Amino acid sequence: MNKPDQPNHVNLSVAKKLPQTVVVLGLVSFFNDFASDIVVPLIPILLATVFAAGPVALGLIEGVADALASFLKLWSGRHTDMKSGRRKGLVLTGYMLSNLARPLLGLAGSWVTVLLLRSVDRVGKGLRSAPRDAMVADATPSHIRGYAFGFHRALDNAGAVAGGLTAAAVLAWSDLSLSEVILWSAVPGFAAIVLLGAGIKEKKGDRIPPEKLQRTLSPLRWSALSVPMQHYLWVLMLFTFARASETFILLFGHELGISVVELLLLWSALNLAKAITSTQGGQLANHFGRGALILIGWSALAISFLAISQITTSIGLWMISICYGLFMGMSEGAERALISDYASPDERGTAFGWYHLVSGIAAIPSGLLFGVIWHVYNAAAAFIFASVLAFLAIVLLRVWAWPARQGYNE
Template structure:
């Protein structure tokens, strides 16, 4: 046991930390590499991200369902992380933007294959009374990697290497460490399904309140646009470019520090109330961003908005695991990840269109309104579940 968590949860958290270190050593530098070194335009960068993330969303659904039908989840997790670890550093050798598109898609294919089986394996590996803590810990490690990766890249470029391609090659090291942790430290877990359960078929949403929860979550996601718009708002208010990466690092720090405490709290008082609080914080934050007028407002709002992630990311997954039968857990996480991914693209498109037509206040108010409506539906349509008493 590590920090009251099983070995699987602890080491899968480390896997996510090292994977995000590897990823975030590369991707903050990718736009500059594409435009300055390979001569691609901003539009092609959008194509790369759109194709990659759409592919990942579809595969998260399929891999979750497959993981319910096979005896072991670990091989899917290992293959997904291994594929990403192999593909990601190859960007260093890319001769063209199209090659980057292929490599980035390969990386996201790996993410799509591993994510839902990994989330289900975490649920398989812990007692119900500490699920919130487990998912909170995992998200904290993920955000820690997102914080450390850019700092390592900055240090390397400042003191040890002279070009971004060298940083991309060095990003292979934490990726390999992540894969080795899966091979040697992550264990398969025996699953126990109820007598009446059966695996979910592809294209079939899980039944009952789980389906209701996923549909409401999708509604919320339609108002949850890319956080890059928040950085754009900061720039519009005159924040100097050199302070924006610092703001982004601070944002990840807030998410990292808040994820596990709120996960633990959800184990004690129930999860639905924590999620409702998180969605309310989101709505309040977006109203704040709509009317922000100074750089100080932006820093304060990013602090509050970071708490939204701490309140929801791990707790939403724990709430899902509470409702899903073990035989359908992979499919449930597949649908969860698909709903979040499928809703993110139209959310950002709609947000951008509203911004272009009506200015930078209206889209934030639109996002806040959808969050409030989704929270109301969740409060009315999905019953709260009593916290699981600690096992003795």
């Protein structure tokens, strides 16, 4: 097991063939995010223009939705471990729930309805995320796991690009309203469900008997986690307070006077930047160590948010958002690969559940705090506050979380 700040010497010039499960799950995420990102970048615009709601409402909606999802992720990950690693059913249920609720946002009559439907959407995400990540880890040899998660994140971000561009094109070249565009998101969402149902077959052999598995699994309590994982998750929780929803970038663009179509193009450009670097970032994480790539991504957020607080033009927002996306994309696979390093094979679902739970516990106060600072002071103050927290998390990652891992392996 490699330390997060030490390299795994893999020859980057050798092409590694990813397992079919990883490829299919990547395509499922592509179509699901295609559907999601027709809708998500329109939410802050819908709130501001239709319901006259501002950053506090957006922070509450995103915070509550993410928190609900995160609590479910621990249960769902643990549940699939208890089922001897049978994960597909819960993953499929999660995708179905999200893709039933999300298009209904087009029929919402108030921001409270948006909150309820967005929460149901994220409940679906809560059911599927930890088991899906565990499926990727189960199917992939450890020496290319960073590559596998980077590939998955690349297709995830590519779907976001497709969704944002589709929404922009439809709004620019058709007479459809925002609500009608959101309703049409059901089409790629249906494709994701069909692909998952038909494209992955779980093996029924080599299962650990449930009664034996229940005796071998660690108790579901914080103290049962390894010390390095506890340290890493505490730092991750702090970083979550800094990692405000990227929809706030769009709300900031709206305040700068950027049109809806241009904001959708900006959203697509940001996610395209992530997609470009995600796979290569995963491969670099295998070679240079997970921690080095995480450090790059977190630093990019801290610097980008600080820069956003100082800009006053749409060109500046475009430049910073694209740079932010390029560097953040490099670290996305590394964050998940590091969790799989900490977990034994029969507890991967639980480990990813803890990862998603901890990153979501802070979601409600994080979103609300960001929105309240924005409302009471201004957008610049909110982005500066988030940047300072990100820099603090970076320091703790380097001086507290990494030494704990080194001591654990000695």
